Amino acid sequence: MNTEMKLQALLDGELDARETREIEALLTQDTKSAALMQELKWTKGAMVGNEAEVKLPESREFFWSKIQRGIEAGEKQAAAAPAGRAWWLKLLYPATGLAAMVAVMFVVSGGRTTDDADSESVPEDVNAVSFRSESEKMSVVYVADENGNFSPVSEEVKNAPEADK
Amino acid sequence: MPQPTDYTTTLDVQLVAASQAGDMPAFEELVARHRDKIYARAFSMMRNEEEAIDLAQEAWVKAWQRLKQFQGDSSFATWMTRIVINLCLDQLRRQKRTRAESIEQLDEELGGVERQMPVVASNPTEGLERAELRKRIDKAMTQLSYEHRTVLILHEFEEMEYKQIAKVMNCSIGTVMSRLFYARRRLASLLQSLKKEQQS
Numbered sequence: 001m002n003t004e005m006k007l008q009a010l011l012d013g014e015l016d017a018r019e020t021r022e023i024e025a026l027l028t029q030d031t032k033s034a035a036l037m038q039e040l041k042w043t044k045g046a047m048v049g050n051e052a053e054v055k056l057p058e059s060r061e062f063f064w065s066k067i068q069r070g071i072e073a074g075e076k077q078a079a080a081a082p083a084g085r086a087w088w089l090k091l092l093y094p095a096t097g098l099a100a101m102v103a104v105m106f107v108v109s110g111g112r113t114t115d116d117a118d119s120e121s122v123p124e125d126v127n128a129v130s131f132r133s134e135s136e137k138m139s140v141v142y143v144a145d146e147n148g149n150f151s152p153v154s155e156e157v158k159n160a161p162e163a164d165k
Numbered sequence: 166m167p168q169p170t171d172y173t174t175t176l177d178v179q180l181v182a183a184s185q186a187g188d189m190p191a192f193e194e195l196v197a198r199h200r201d202k203i204y205a206r207a208f209s210m211m212r213n214e215e216e217a218i219d220l221a222q223e224a225w226v227k228a229w230q231r232l233k234q235f236q237g238d239s240s241f242a243t244w245m246t247r248i249v250i251n252l253c254l255d256q257l258r259r260q261k262r263t264r265a266e267s268i269e270q271l272d273e274e275l276g277g278v279e280r281q282m283p284v285v286a287s288n289p290t291e292g293l294e295r296a297e298l299r300k301r302i303d304k305a306m307t308q309l310s311y312e313h314r315t316v317l318i319l320h321e322f323e324e325m326e327y328k329q330i331a332k333v334m335n336c337s338i339g340t341v342m343s344r345l346f347y348a349r350r351r352l353a354s355l356l357q358s359l360k361k362e363q364q365s
Contacts, residue, residue, distance in 0.1 A: 005342050008349070012320070014327055035284045043349045046290040046356065047321040052303035056204035058218065060197050067196060068189075070226035 007037050011044060103141050177241045185232050192232075196225055199242050203249050209318055210253040212307055220256060224249035246323065250333060257311045282350050289356035305355035313348035320345055 001009065003026065009015045010023045027034050056063060172180060172194040183191035203224055208217035227248055235244055290298050306314050312334075319325045319333065330341045 001339075001342070004346060005339075008342065008346050009327075012327070032284075035286065039285045039353050040349055042285070042288045042290065043353045043356075044321065046298060047302060047317070047352075050295065050299045050302055051205075051209065051322050052299050054205040054208050055201050056218070056221065057214065060200075063200060063222070064193050064196055066222050067225045067229075070222060071189075071229050074226060074230055 003033060004036065007033060008040055011037065011040050100141075178237065181232070181235060181237070181241050184229070185235070192229060195241065199245055200225075202242060203245055206246055206318075207249050207253055209306070209322070210250070210257065210311070210315055212314075216256065220252050221249060224252055227252070247333075250319070250323075254315065254334065257315070261311070282354055285353045285357045289353060289360045301356060301359050302352075304359065305352050308355055309348055309351060313344055313351065316341060316344040317348045317352070 003023075006015065006019060006023050007027075010020060015023065027037060170190060172191055175183075175191070175194065177195065177198070180191045180195050184195060200221065204217055204221040207220045207224070208214065211217045211220065224245065228245055231248075235241070290301070293301070306317070309317070315334065316330060319330045320327075325333070327338045327341050327345075331338045334341065
């Protein structure tokens, strides 16, 4: 920040204590800076509380009627927008349900993996994910809701350990 | 038949709460109370009556739509003023994009012009009646570019700090400081010219 900006910042109370001391010291020694500071003070002082008074050149009733129309138009627009979204979502619901069923059938049929490795299946264009662990002898299906959050809908445990029986 | 509620003595906070609950007559009372201030801010920034009326109206519609977001951290009038300031700035930016900039504006943006201005040696507003002072300030403000006028309005009339202005104007604090410095120096020079005009 150069000296001129610091002078202005001092006037506006935007300098920290150290810089304030520095600029105040400068003002006692440098007449040019002191003159500039005086000019800035006059301008600032002249403006305080001296904004031109302006009144809205329309009657209360007329101005309000325009606002009311604007509000109503906005509400009509807002009401139309969710309806459009709902139309799209309605198309997606059967597809999501079908996807979930396919995913569940895929898991229940089992035997897709031939080794003991854990596997995760993410079919394309399906909002569901299945997880199968051969070592744990379990499968879990997660289905996404409309916000894309996955939650388990099906869990199958085969050959549960003896201790649990 | 139920009588319409008389809101003339109701506090702003109560009117806001009622409006947030969907009470339109309460909102109408808020409009009636603050419409001049909101229009005045729009006019001071746009310097055009028709545009200022349109933007003030748009600000009130937006306020109704966003009333639920108003938490009462500031006064309702301050919150409303911020809405109209933002709308005016958007409009001014759009206008600037479609307008060729003058050499003077470019100089202002680049900085340095203010350093060549001689310092005003006597108070250019000394002894003026308040009405005359307001008139002269208003006249001088019209001769500033919108960036310089806006920074002065936000700092001197809205009493915003540098960082708040930077946020509203979407620029750095350094830019705010240099615009404010230029605007003040130019205003001092314009006020001095007006004083000389009157004396001659």
